[in-house]
Amino acid sequence: MKLILSIATLAATLFAVPATAQPAKTECLAGAKPGGGFDLTCRLLANSLQAAKIIRNPMAVSYMEGGVGAVAYNHVVGSRPADGGLVVAASSGSALLLAQKKFGNHDENAVRWVGALGADYGVIAVAPDSPIKSLKELVTEYAKNPAGFPIGGGGAVGSQDWMKAALIARAGGADPKKMRYAALEGGGAVTTALQGGHIKIAAGDASEMVKLIEANRIRVLAIMSDKRLPGVFANIPTAKEQGYDIEWPIWRGFYVGPKVTEAEYKWWVDTLTKLITTPEFKQEQETRGLFPFDMVGTQYDERVKADVKRFRALATEAGL
Template sequence: MIRKSPLLALVLACSAFAANAGPLDKTECIAPAKPGGGFDLTCKLAQSALLDGKYIADPMRVTYMPGGIGAVAYNSVIAQRPDEGNTIVAFSGGSLLNLAQGKFGRYNENDVRWLAAIGADFGAVIVAENSPFKSLKELIAAVKADPTKVVFGAGGTVGSQDWMKAALVAKAAGIDPKTMRFVAFEGGGEASTALQGGHIQVYSGDASEAQQQAKAGSKIRVLAVMADKRLPGDLANVPTAKEQGIDIEWPIIRGFYMGPKVSDADFKVWSDTFKKMMATPEYAKLRADRGLFPFDMVGAEADAYAKKRVGEYRKLAQDFGLAVAK
């Protein structure tokens, strides 16, 4: 009888583990920012849902790669980690907008594999509770009549998502967005305070943020949500912009991409897992707890959507006279 040495047994065991290791082993989610904020929330949502649903055996590792509003992570994954089948990277609608404007350097939307959209927020047009504007149509009529009397504000500079939302309202009123009165704040909290103080008349923010502010007692009124249909929950009575005759949608999706050389087999395992996970009531609760609305998409559908959206943002930026990626 031949006896195996302890060392040989260890080598064989490690080889067997390596052979059986798959994309859902030793998983990692890269958040392209510092801890806290939307990218961290996106990774933590996947981390909780995958572990709670027993799709992974060990907790997903969340690592932080800040820089360039997502550009550092994007470039790093493409150039240095293109084939890692167990690594996913968080992205948002803002990432797609930045890609469209050339803010991610030499790479574009075709240089990664867009894996999944796992939820979304939506743009919202918000005024103070005592505002004379009771509908989006009334607001647009006022902007059209005298653009100088309506001041927009948001947590973002020219070209940002919040600026884009205000610009779309201005465009609907028939004025050049570059001529609208717009005040940029550090964040949504400052903009909301300025709104209630009468320093601005309109806040182009997010639906989930408005929902939380209303719950906290802020005296605001949501004139419209920029979604394709009415949102569930506390905002169910708020009409969409489209319902009011204004063709504006602004989904702020959250999801993941993978490196460009990840195998089709690994990509399919992730796609199938996310699809199964997002169909459960447990996931719906986790998503709602984080202020996100349903927007579920995986695999080829998610990849096509992300690329299409970047193209739409590129055209929009051109229309508004902003720099775009070539």
């Protein structure tokens, strides 16, 4: 019996997250209405934590819409800065908005960045009957005649899709401010416009393209990831493979308030570090259409701030 107890004690020591800093209750705040990307991010965390039995009680998910996360960001900094049980969903879109100073007086240093648990990736696509077969051909032809290549994206000027298109324009030496850009309502409208011939280039996300690729209704020229993606994307080269240093991961992660204690912050970092190794998390990530993108603690903090800096330079260059 003593041997069994000793082994159990050792296992608890090695694999359990510190109980001392574990909050009595946990909450994930989504800075938008239910059903969007922030909601998906919170549900990914809440469901997998519960399934993997890492937390004692179910995590609550709450919503605070406004400014694509801006209202939630200001709420946490101003009203709940020391709430150790609260994490807030964020994305690379949050970094982009911070770069454009759309979160008010607070910058990327106003909160503590905990970790990212998955990502989608940007893609550049053309119609299946387009004579353009590679990203290099597209960049070359676009540089010759930018006006002849209307580009569509699911968002206004300055959005993530607009930025993806701007990177392609810049790769060809063209001025992003002079793009013929059509701001459409979501990825579905973008691919419909592409197939209808209303635009010649589509900037979007990989997860939106799966069924269209399978049905040969779209041709993806490049994935904006650091390496090739699996499944239907396995034969599609990255932008880097084609000679362009372009990446656009749409990471999904979390931050906590600026006055959360070091022990509480470490508990969240340790918890996410443990979570990403579990089969329950991996299944939940796949179910929600996200690709692996696991980055926790200091590494994630540095990534967020590097992204803000990169986006700020791009936004300044583009005249935003």
